Amino acid sequence: MMFKIGIVGAGAIGKEIARAIDDGTVPARLVALWDRKVDEAEEFAASLAQKPKVLPLEDLVKECNIVVEAASQAAVREVAITALSNSKSVMIMSVGALSDKELLEQIKALAREHHCSIYVPSGAIGGLDAVKSASIKHVECVTITTRKPARGLKGAPFVVRNNIDLDKFTVPTEIFSGPAAIAIKEFPANVNVAASLSLVGIGFEKTVVKVVVDPTITRNVHEIHVKGDFGDFHAKIENVPSATNPRTSYLAALSAIATLKQVCEPLKIGT
Ligand SMILES: NC(=O)C1=CN([C@@H]2O[C@H](COP(=O)(O)OP(=O)(O)OC[C@H]3O[C@@H](n4cnc5c(N)ncnc54)[C@H](O)[C@@H]3O)[C@@H](O)[C@H]2O)C=CC1
Numbered sequence: 385m386m387f388k389i390g391i392v393g394a395g396a397i398g399k400e401i402a403r404a405i406d407d408g409t410v411p412a413r414l415v416a417l418w419d420r421k422v423d424e425a426e427e428f429a430a431s432l433a434q435k436p437k438v439l440p441l442e443d444l445v446k447e448c449n450i451v452v453e454a455a456s457q458a459a460v461r462e463v464a465i466t467a468l469s470n471s472k473s474v475m476i477m478s479v480g481a482l483s484d485k486e487l488l489e490q491i492k493a494l495a496r497e498h499h500c501s502i503y504v505p506s507g508a509i510g511g512l513d514a515v516k517s518a519s520i521k522h523v524e525c526v527t528i529t530t531r532k533p534a535r536g537l538k539g540a541p542f543v544v545r546n547n548i549d550l551d552k553f554t555v556p557t558e559i560f561s562g563p564a565a566i567a568i569k570e571f572p573a574n575v576n577v578a579a580s581l582s583l584v585g586i587g588f589e590k591t592v593v594k595v596v597v598d599p600t601i602t603r604n605v606h607e608i609h610v611k612g613d614f615g616d617f618h619a620k621i622e623n624v625p626s627a628t629n630p631r632t633s634y635l636a637a638l639s640a641i642a643t644l645k646q647v648c649e650p651l652k653i654g655t
């Protein structure tokens with residue numbers, strides 16, 4: 385069966401995914417895409433070989449069998465519920481939205497009822513396979529420290545509300561430390577990775593997130609530490625920011641592409 389994919393949100397990640405389907409990296413057809421910036425979406429769709437239709441969510445869902453959300457946390461509820469209610473699987477990039485337990489339970493129930501899947505790529509981090517395995521037994525603590533240059537944190541609600549002038553820092557400075565449940569609301573476009581980590585590990589209340597503004601780096605760095613019955617796990621990734629959105633690491637788009645490839649192919653490797 386040739387998978388038919390629809391993408392909601394044609395920004396840094398959505399466009400990269402679209403190109404990878406268009407050039408055959410993902411063995412599927414890109415049938416439709418949607419973005420609230422409709423003109424830009426039309427222009428982008430026209431630049432692709434497969435010329436996907438530009439259709440609002442309700443119509444897009446009918447055309448495909450996998451719906452990709454690459455828009456925003458605010459879009460996740462509508463996209464996931466519309467897709468799953470129409471018996472279409474969904475891939476979610478704005479994972480932070482799943483810190484809402486009710487929403488998570490609702491979409492899991494819908495997926496079961498309609499025999500669909502909800503895919504959450506590893507995004508901008510590595511090591512979820514190990515954390516998932518470790519979490520079969522007792523895990524004591526999970527910490528993720530996210531370091532970004534000022535431009536990678538601009539516009540976050542925490543930064544805006546506290547009037548933090550990110551450009552004034554001359555040395556690496558921790559501006560936030562707290563549970564993932566709060567971090568995800570304060571930095572919705574910066575720490576979705578903490579949501580994926582919470583989901584596979586010890587949950588949104590116990591996972592600790594630290595956010596550091598670092599004027600000495602140009603990359604988005606995530607460091608993970610996990611301790612449990614299995615032993616200790618450390619992972620550090622230094623991500624090149626995507627060309628069009630400095631908050632988003634390039635690897636996040638590559639991870640979405642790799643997940644779609646895995647969905648479309650029979651061999652599945654990794655935990
Ligand atoms: N899971 C992970 O590791 C990562 C997740 N993300 C998240 O993935 C999402 C996409 O990231 P980017 O492509 O970098 O963002 P972006 O800002 O470059 O693009 C998002 C696009 O979605 C559109 N959009 C937003 N809300 C919409 C809605 N309700 N309906 C239709 N279109 C809508 C915007 O107009 C924009 O074109 C963001 O929520 C981001 O925070 C980003 C990096 C890593």
Ligand SMILES: O=C([O-])CC(=O)C(=O)O
Nearest residue numbers: 508574575576577632633
């Ligand atoms: O891309 C990254 O480095 C992480 C990110 O923005 C997120 O998880 O929301």
